[in-house]
Amino acid sequence: EQSLKLPQNEYNEIKHVIGVMSGKGGVGKSSVTSLLAMGLQKQGFKVGILDADITGPSIPKMFGLHERPGNYNDCLLPVTTSSGIKVMSINLLLPNEDDPVIWRGPILAGAVKQFWTDVAWGRVDYLIVDLPPGTGDVPLTAMQSLPLDGMVVVTSPQQLAQMVVRKAIKMSSQLGIPLLGMVENMSYFKCPDCGKEVSVFGPSRGEQMALSEGIRLLEILPIDPALAELCDQGRVEEYQTDAFSKESL
């Protein structure tokens, strides 16, 4: 079968491309993408994040990026975070971060392709692709056109979320993208006053789901108000966690 995968441009030497997907919005894909990138960066790898959530881009805000991308010959240059992670996102190109991108499928898909073909990422060990919710144009184009080595799937405890996440897992399998691991996010909440652990969104089902889908469980993350706050302040790199610190993908 003729590979639809787009080749790397002349400026890039990207060793691995990892997708982060959930199917269901709001489970924490962008947060997991950020923490995974930070964990790999701390281990000494060169890391980039391609924010493919064109209509709901959160990455620049989480890292507090306000600079506009520069140019290098015919390419865009990614913007670099304080710890050295390279980022490209539509929100870096818009006049205001809350301007809507009202595009139909083919244009959205085209933008994702351009983030691969027209960006000078340089030498990168891991390029993490933060995918939007759903199983429409953008996830389909990313799986068909980007040379994804594998997919990390993010879920939360609700059965409702897991139903939709299983759609994403089935899609990855149908398109031949290996499933590298699963993260269960917002698994429980620890009361700051009395220390009680409450399963706000229901009992943790991460291990059970990973087992039934035959995927490695990478992390189980609690609901942590400190994470939400640092993301809102553009300081996610200050979040203290040992999640993803020993990950080998």
Place this chain on the structure above:
Amino acid sequence: EQSLKLPQNEYNEIKHVIGVMSGKGGVGKSSVTSLLAMGLQKQGFKVGILDADITGPSIPKMFGLHERPGNYNDCLLPVTTSSGIKVMSINLLLPNEDDPVIWRGPILAGAVKQFWTDVAWGRVDYLIVDLPPGTGDVPLTAMQSLPLDGMVVVTSPQQLAQMVVRKAIKMSSQLGIPLLGMVENMSYFKCPDCGKEVSVFGPSRGEQMALSEGIRLLEILPIDPALAELCDQGRVEEYQTDAFSKESL
């Protein structure tokens, strides 16, 4: 300007069409759609829900609907919940609820149009349209093709969510859809043991945001494990709340 709005088919007499949108996934659009429909039904209105989240449909699971839609002449018949709310969703038409719908924009948009032109809703006072996250094909088609009377916007306290929700607000305004009200969901969590109220996702900003956008604040809803559990069990209609009980839209 030539109206692109699709006329009602011969079987339908739908008085009001209300969209529920957020832009950001996971803030609780489908839950608010369900609670709003239940509140209007309790006030004696005839209510329907058009689940336009084609790749992430949650409505049938929340109401525990497993029946397949029947036919009436050349139309599909919506499935009715235990309290009498009429529902149409792609998940009612799939063999398995976790099968992915891997469609590109034009097909997704076409499905939403068909839920309007090819479904015999009958006499309905309020048809609530649950929109998917993002500002792509489906929200755009819904705003251009369905005769939406207005939009209810759902947000959560995080500034990150609000940034993306403002994209949806700007899109509605650009397309001339009136904003009927805003709901802030997951606003705080009350510890079941010691009763402390924790702003898990940051301080409530619902009132401030509604004021700055010039929209009525309809409800502020807490994180309630009972809601998540009932939604997972298909029993959302058993959720006790006086939210949306006095709403007039």
